[in-house]
Amino acid sequence: MAFTGGAVLEAIGISDPGAARRLAARFSAPLFPGEQLTTRGWAVDGGYGFEALSSSGSTVIKDGRLELRRAS
16 A cells, blocks of 8 residues: 555655655555556546556455645
């Protein structure tokens, strides 16, 4: 889950993981050592949604949600 959250932050140009206010997701299938992980993300109201797939195409993380802290 941390790798997928980091991938979403990197994709939107944020290098500080402390910028995330909330990171939530559902684990939906196992990912085995050595398998490649592909993360797909999209903008949603108030944050970003994401999912991750294994190299075999199985969805291993679904219903992902990343929300950012507000700048003060």
